[in-house]
Amino acid sequence: MAAEPLLRVEHLCQYFGPxxxxxxxxFSVMPGxxxxxxxxxxxxxxxxxxxxxxxYDITDGSIWFKGQRIAAGTLSCxxxxxxxxxxxxxxxxxxxxxxxxxxxxxxRQLREAVRDHRSVSKDLLTRIxxxxxxxxxSLDPRMTVYDIIAEGLRIHGERSKETIDGKVYGILDRxxxxxxxxxxxxxxxxxxQRQRIGVARAVVMQPExxxxxxxxxxxxxxxxxxxxxxxxxxxxxxxxxxxxxAHDLSVVKYFSDRIGVMYFGRLVELAGADELFxxxxxxxxxxxxxxxxxxxxLYERDRRRIVYQPKPEAEDAALREILPGHFVRCGAAExxxxxxxxxx
Ligand SMILES: Nc1ncnc2c1ncn2[C@@H]1O[C@H](COP(=O)(O)OP(=O)(O)OP(=O)(O)O)[C@@H](O)[C@H]1O
Ligand SMILES: [Mg+2]
Numbered sequence: 001m002a003a004e005p006l007l008r009v010e011h012l013c014q015y016f017g018p019x020x021x022x023x024x025x026x027f028s029v030m031p032g033x034x035x036x037x038x039x040x041x042x043x044x045x046x047x048x049x050x051x052x053x054x055x056y057d058i059t060d061g062s063i064w065f066k067g068q069r070i071a072a073g074t075l076s077c078x079x080x081x082x083x084x085x086x087x088x089x090x091x092x093x094x095x096x097x098x099x100x101x102x103x104x105x106x107x108r109q110l111r112e113a114v115r116d117h118r119s120v121s122k123d124l125l126t127r128i129x130x131x132x133x134x135x136x137x138s139l140d141p142r143m144t145v146y147d148i149i150a151e152g153l154r155i156h157g158e159r160s161k162e163t164i165d166g167k168v169y170g171i172l173d174r175x176x177x178x179x180x181x182x183x184x185x186x187x188x189x190x191x192x193q194r195q196r197i198g199v200a201r202a203v204v205m206q207p208e209x210x211x212x213x214x215x216x217x218x219x220x221x222x223x224x225x226x227x228x229x230x231x232x233x234x235x236x237x238x239x240x241x242x243x244x245x246a247h248d249l250s251v252v253k254y255f256s257d258r259i260g261v262m263y264f265g266r267l268v269e270l271a272g273a274d275e276l277f278x279x280x281x282x283x284x285x286x287x288x289x290x291x292x293x294x295x296x297x298l299y300e301r302d303r304r305r306i307v308y309q310p311k312p313e314a315e316d317a318a319l320r321e322i323l324p325g326h327f328v329r330c331g332a333a334e335x336x337x338x339x340x341x342x343x344x
């Protein structure tokens with residue numbers, strides 16, 4: 001039997017008024033896996049990450065971590081209740097009985113969602129840590145590096161100075177900084193060093209899962225590789241599971257086991273990293289791939305950049321499994337043509 005996923009995101013919706021930042025996104029991440037989430041600016045990657053660590057109350061769907069539901073939205077329950085109430089008018093007695101049962105069931109699920117959402121322990125939530133997209137904005141300029149890294153430990157109830165010292169200095173050393181750096185402020189560091197501070201702040205909590213939100217996109221290419229290597233080493237050493245967010249597919253390629261591609265709040269394709277690069281199926285993924293420069297000048301000369309032209313979605317569009325483990329968002333009628341393409 002396959003292992004249980006460490007993280008399961010089910011029908012996640014995060015709406016900000018009319019903006020559907022994340023809309024019906026589902027995926028799971030297995031223990032020890034690196035799951036890459038890619039897509040262009042504004043497609044909802046950060047919102048997905050922030051929803052998982054509960055910086056937002058999610059609009060709808062569920063998030064499960066280690067078998068526990070850590071976040072649950074209620075929109076679909078509320079809609080079901082409103083819809084059944086509307087249909088009550090003019091319904092026959094038998095229909096009314098069925099609708100009353102539907103309302104009772106939706107109410108029960110809503111109560112369960114609220115209860116699960118409220119009863120999650122802080123301990124469980126600290127098992128997931130986030131490395132933030134913008135290392136400048138996410139590090140408080142008035143705090144020393146020591147206090148930045150120690151903050152989570154203190155909030156978590158650690159009082160012993162000796163323990164905190166040990167952990168902070170130990171982790172600084174591990175991420176390639178020194179003890180002397182501890183009493184300086186974020187602005188005194190380079191971009192790469194700041195991101196190391198962000199990594200230290202996350203891993204000092206000894207999480208099981210890291211959400212790395214474009215951890216290197218603000219850095220020079222030469223520095224990017226160093227930070228990716230650090231994350232990769234830590235991942236193996238600490239047995240971390242990683243949700244790796246990026247807008248650039250080339251960055252996630254070598255680091256991810258599986259990749260999910262987001263477009264406008266939706267997951268449009270999901271596959272193993274090698275499979276996605278070898279057989280991209282969704283036109284948006286193909287366009288993203290065509291934007292990656294190739295190291296070989298001969299190929300580079302022939303590279304054709306594809307511009308994605310979205311077509312209206314099928315009414316029944318959903319993430320559908322075309323080949324084992326390879327999913328594409330499409331209508332039921334389109335699966336045949338995707339299958340033919342995949343086998344071509
Ligand atoms: N707190 C918020 N309130 C209102 N709208 C928001 C909020 N956060 C994000 N959005 C909107 O939701 C959408 C998705 O934003 P998000 O930051 O998740 O994108 P992203 O994929 O991380 O983009 P980037 O690659 O630029 O970081 C955008 O349209 C954004 O403007
Ligand atoms: Mg973002």
